[in-house]
Amino acid sequence: MECDRCARPAVVDRPYAGDHLCDPHLAETVRDRFQRTLRRQLPRFRGRTVGVALSGGKDSAVALALTHAYFARRPGVEVVALTVDEGIRGYRPKTIRSAKALTRSLRVRHVIVRAERELSTTTDAAALRLLGTPPCSYCGVWRRQLLNRAARDAGADALVLGFNLDDLAQTVLMNVARGDVARIGRMAPHSRRQDGLVPRVAPLAEVPEREVFLYARGAGLPFDHAECPYAGRASRNVFRETVWRLEEALPGTRQSLLRSREAILDLLDASGDAFGAPQRCEECGEPSTGVRCRACEYRRVLAAPVMGVAVS
Template identity: 40%
Template sequence: MKCTFCNEKAVYNVKYNGTALCREHFINFFEKRVKREIRNQTDLKRDKITISVAISGGKDSLVTLYVLNKILSDRRNLKIKAFTVDEGISGYRPSGIEKAARLCKSLGIDHEIISFKREFGYTLDEIMSIDNTRISCSHCGPMRRSLMNKISMYNKADYLALGINLDDYAQSILMNVVRGDISRYIRLAPHTGIERDGLIPRIIPLRKIPEKEVVIYAILNNIDYDNSWCPYYRDAYRNEARMIINMLEEKTPGTRQAIVKFFDGTRDILKNSYESKDMKRCMICGSPSQNDVCEVCSDLKEINERVLKKSI
């Protein structure tokens, strides 16, 4: 199969737009969409800009770091910093940390590690051994978000970039629709034009890029990533959303893009008509929260109480 735009051999067939692309045209197609998202999600005209990039060592986050560096590294007013959150998952996270550190070193980008154990006193494995009445994501999600915001604040970042691809994004949208969670729906990244005291605006440059294309881009650019799955993923509610969207995409290519288009067309309307709670500060840790005590501190209080009961 030949490339639609030249006589070179095609490396990828884009079903949702009917084109076949060679290596060069695929990379251009990929990076063009990322550039558009960067323009739409950020203000690059500031005197100084710092982008904090969360990298797990997986394909999405490492490609996000790589492509941001490729597109923005020639800007003198912009600095990119990277960090990894170590949740403390035995046999899973160490490999990702190693690959994340290696890419950062090759790109000349500062890399830091922030851990659950150091910040909260427990690894995720320890938390699950203490409280297995809830799925791991209910503990891990809020804790990860808290640490990502904390280290980005420490680094005085203007934006926090996350490696979220089109598949992930469409799943998140669907999950919030199914739950009827309007508040969380309108708070989904990217946080374009949103300023909240104590919260670094999140950007997601890959939100229009299908997961398969992220994998191909990583391979074509020799990005060594960790492809292992979190051992707790089987319990995630996201799995159902993934299955539904994959089924719809197979029958109707372009379904994922349509879901994101629907989201973009409805979020601002909902935002203007929906009364959301004003952000407060957690009475315990001082982090931004919709309640008097944030999710993380509330969770840690319950975990500590369980530990205390077991010790008596």
């Protein structure tokens, strides 16, 4: 199959766009969508520091490389890579090695925060104790909090996340399926400032996962393919498969799910208070939708003698 824009062989078929693209033309559209989305999510950006969450996987590697290229034209802005080590043996050390290789090649400052030091626990340690709780529940909550804290400590005015189109479509569907509309308002990319939270943006929001992978490979970025040993227990897997099937049957479904999110945000904005305005956690002082944040709730469950209790 030939590229629809030149005579080179196509590397990707994009039913939602009705075309086939070669490597260089795919790379061009990925860069264009990234820049357009970042401009839209960070209009009139006057900050000095941009944090990029870097796990060492393909999505965050592309997010860092493209953020670095985007701000290279603005010498007053520093890009800082932020990595959380949740403490997952056999997995995280490998991805951190890839993350370090990338930050070294881009000459970007790299901050690594470790759950063991910051929270006095690790995902591995919690998984051994909370047998009835899927590890992603607490691991994700802890990682989000540590990332926010690291971004704040680095003086970041915005935090770039590597979420791609598939990730975001799955998250919208998950929150709708759970009846948690307020969480759709709080998910990244943020359309408004939330007290205590460094605004999170997702400039790969319009790029499907497969295209992010092809871009990372074509650009020769160091990234790790390893899959977290706990990923198989995540409820997200059901939504990942559902979104794939929907997209196969109805190309453009992922974009429609994101448009639904924007329509919901408009309604939430109009109603004024449906976001579940963040307060401060009475235990750690971090932003929270309840008296105590979910990160502290999980640490309490971990410290309690009864095991396997899920936090709602």
